Amino acid sequence: MKVAVVTGPEAVELRDEPEPRVGADEVFVEVGACGLCTMERRLFLGEKRIYPVAPGHEVAGRVTKVGEAVAELPGSPKVGDTVTVDLLTRCGTCSTCRRGRSALCKRPQGGTLSDGTISFGAGLSEGVVVKAVQAHVTGSAPIGHAAMGEPLACVVHSLRLGGMRAGDRVAVIGAGYMGRLHLALARHRGAAAVGMIDVSRSRLDEARTAGAAWTADPTRPDELEAAGKHDIVFVTAGAPGALETAVDLCDDGGTVVLYGAFPKEMAVPVLPDAIHHRELSIVGVYSQEPEDWREAAGLIASGALAADLDALVSARYSLENVREALKFAATTPVYRVLVGAL
Numbered sequence: 001m002k003v004a005v006v007t008g009p010e011a012v013e014l015r016d017e018p019e020p021r022v023g024a025d026e027v028f029v030e031v032g033a034c035g036l037c038t039m040e041r042r043l044f045l046g047e048k049r050i051y052p053v054a055p056g057h058e059v060a061g062r063v064t065k066v067g068e069a070v071a072e073l074p075g076s077p078k079v080g081d082t083v084t085v086d087l088l089t090r091c092g093t094c095s096t097c098r099r100g101r102s103a104l105c106k107r108p109q110g111g112t113l114s115d116g117t118i119s120f121g122a123g124l125s126e127g128v129v130v131k132a133v134q135a136h137v138t139g140s141a142p143i144g145h146a147a148m149g150e151p152l153a154c155v156v157h158s159l160r161l162g163g164m165r166a167g168d169r170v171a172v173i174g175a176g177y178m179g180r181l182h183l184a185l186a187r188h189r190g191a192a193a194v195g196m197i198d199v200s201r202s203r204l205d206e207a208r209t210a211g212a213a214w215t216a217d218p219t220r221p222d223e224l225e226a227a228g229k230h231d232i233v234f235v236t237a238g239a240p241g242a243l244e245t246a247v248d249l250c251d252d253g254g255t256v257v258l259y260g261a262f263p264k265e266m267a268v269p270v271l272p273d274a275i276h277h278r279e280l281s282i283v284g285v286y287s288q289e290p291e292d293w294r295e296a297a298g299l300i301a302s303g304a305l306a307a308d309l310d311a312l313v314s315a316r317y318s319l320e321n322v323r324e325a326l327k328f329a330a331t332t333p334v335y336r337v338l339v340g341a342l
């Protein structure tokens, strides 16, 4: 079984890995597509230097083996099913897991390849073994859509923790891949209107085509002014000034959701009295939880977001061309690049 391993900046090799044993409560998933996320780009560029490493955590594929304990279990994936795969480990035992906040598990258990190479999912490969509970069936949806299960689960989580309701006026800061998934899901959930804010004119134009009700450049005060006030503002690009812009865009009683990562040392003055008097909420969201996965897989299977997801596939590569795929994703403004047999 082939697995892509990043061995250094811009250095990628395909290694032969023995096919892993399928435990009683596990399934083997033949990888059809794996999306390249920020982590993969940073490893490839040498911005994050953990080598050698087997990345790839946005995995979808076809179930080819099931463990005996789950083979006949109602609701568990069967051989032949297309699934989107949750590769996050959750201990279930720590204080945050016990509160149902397993995205913040204090004891995530990373895996390794047979030679001890660290695995960050190892989805840039011909197959992965996961607990059956972490494989979510996506019906007859295209495999490329199923590979968007992990980011979509993160966005389901974001709307859930942000408390978005039908009829809400929504603004999204950042019109990249995650911003566009917020646009798609908020529209699907019955937002009154969803607008998008970004410095890239071409991304704003593409967001309009995808259904954004309005767009604004954050460096243009007139455009932000014209955007009006909103019930919920999602910050998907943690740029300097983004939190302040989000608070300004919030109507009284509104919520700012901090979805994107910010520079670690960045500090921003907030006005506690404004938060008090205007009943503003500032909510951090990070990662996803099992109930978000169930919903993301259901959304993918339903086809409700099919056109949105199609528009976000920037390129597809075979596993043999994984290095070219990583180079392209790391050096070009893309939404999602998919790697695999598809």
Ligand SMILES: [Zn+2]
Binding pocket: 037, 038, 057, 058, 150, 151
């Ligand atoms: Zn991801």
Ligand SMILES: [Zn+2]
Binding pocket: 090, 091, 092, 093, 094, 095, 096, 097, 098, 102, 104, 105, 106, 107, 108
């Ligand atoms: Zn835990």
